[in-house]
Amino acid sequence: MSRLLHYGSRLAALGAAAGTGWWFGFTSRELDGLPEGLFSGVFGKVSAAALQGYSMQAPAELAPLNPDVPRVTEIMQYGFPSLNNVRARADYVISYDARNRVPYWVCEHLTADRLAKNPDVDRSKCDFHEDPSIHEYFRSENQDYKGSGFDRGHMAAAGNHKLSQFDCNQTFLLSNMAPQVGKGFNRDKWNELESYCRKLTRSYASVYVCTGPLYLPRQEEDGKLYVKYQVLGPNHVAVPTHFFKVVVCETQSGDFELESYLLPNAAIEDSTPLTTFLVPEEVIERASGLLFFDKLSKKSFKKINGKKVGWF
DNA sequence: TTTACTGT
Numbered sequence: 001m002s003r004l005l006h007y008g009s010r011l012a013a014l015g016a017a018a019g020t021g022w023w024f025g026f027t028s029r030e031l032d033g034l035p036e037g038l039f040s041g042v043f044g045k046v047s048a049a050a051l052q053g054y055s056m057q058a059p060a061e062l063a064p065l066n067p068d069v070p071r072v073t074e075i076m077q078y079g080f081p082s083l084n085n086v087r088a089r090a091d092y093v094i095s096y097d098a099r100n101r102v103p104y105w106v107c108e109h110l111t112a113d114r115l116a117k118n119p120d121v122d123r124s125k126c127d128f129h130e131d132p133s134i135h136e137y138f139r140s141e142n143q144d145y146k147g148s149g150f151d152r153g154h155m156a157a158a159g160n161h162k163l164s165q166f167d168c169n170q171t172f173l174l175s176n177m178a179p180q181v182g183k184g185f186n187r188d189k190w191n192e193l194e195s196y197c198r199k200l201t202r203s204y205a206s207v208y209v210c211t212g213p214l215y216l217p218r219q220e221e222d223g224k225l226y227v228k229y230q231v232l233g234p235n236h237v238a239v240p241t242h243f244f245k246v247v248v249c250e251t252q253s254g255d256f257e258l259e260s261y262l263l264p265n266a267a268i269e270d271s272t273p274l275t276t277f278l279v280p281e282e283v284i285e286r287a288s289g290l291l292f293f294d295k296l297s298k299k300s301f302k303k304i305n306g307k308k309v310g311w312f
Numbered sequence: 313t314t315t316a317c318t319g320t
Binding site (some may be wrong): 081123147149151152154158159182183186187188190191194195244280 | 313314315316317318
């Protein structure tokens with residue numbers, strides 16, 4: 001039997017918006033069979049400065065909330081999805097895909113404190129600029145996006161980093177961007193999902209978000225599966241077919257909940273509820289080659305995609 | 313409110 005199964009009618013909206021609705025199937029294999037601490041300890045002995053890879057010095061007020069713990073350690077405490085080209089920014093962490101000139105993933109840690117209104121931070125003062133920490137062969141540039149019809153879509157959202165102007169500025173590095181359909185997606189349904197993640201900080205102590213692009217296979221007329229995507233500009237910046245967001249919410253008492261979203265990079269009807277795009281985390285892990293929050297036992301989640309989980 | 317583009 002084919003390993004590629006149509007994932008179900010619930011995802012029809014994804015396929016309909018993006019084209020043929022083929023999907024990575026998955027078996028009923030145990031979700032918690034993954035090796036414990038696959039990446040744990042790797043970064044425990046490496047200083048945040050060593051990971052920085054970027055010469056801009058963060059001002060003193062950007063110290064982590066807990067001065068004994070580097071910010072990167074707070075953001076990544078439940079595991080790195082992968083270890084390729086990792087850079088720690090002031091308030092988010094990125095793994096950069098040098099071949100596609102977009103991120104593999106970005107991780108953020110949201111709290112109500114850090115999202116509080118700050119009159120000192122003005123998004124309109126921010127400008128998109130290329131990332132000098134990326135080798136010049138692999139950087140995306142503004143000219144790649146200009147006239148392409150695609151937005152420079154933030155993976156780590158600007159609206160999530162309002163503690164200082166510096167934090168906000170760093171989200172405008174082009175290494176943090178991927179081409180997104182503007183109207184109907186980046187400025188609408190995707191924006192709604194980002195806004196929803198911020199809203200979660202009203203009811204949870206911490207919200208951990210991992211975001212990134214996907215390039216999913218589609219069945220073509222010959223019946224075979226192909227991965228096909230447009231590339232933009234002189235640097236051939238890849239246009240992802242989909243984007244994912246994996247969200248872990250932590251309560252004051254240390255309970256965890258997980259939600260995982262997968263959206264097509266296409267205009268989405270405004271009336272479509274976000275819950276339409278909930279998929280099992282495993283679908284995104286198999287499609288991306290990443291493992292999310294792998295330091296957290298799968299059994300620690302009290303709720304997954306809005307449903308209470310009984311592990312006993 | 314936040315997301316960004318295009319044209320001036």
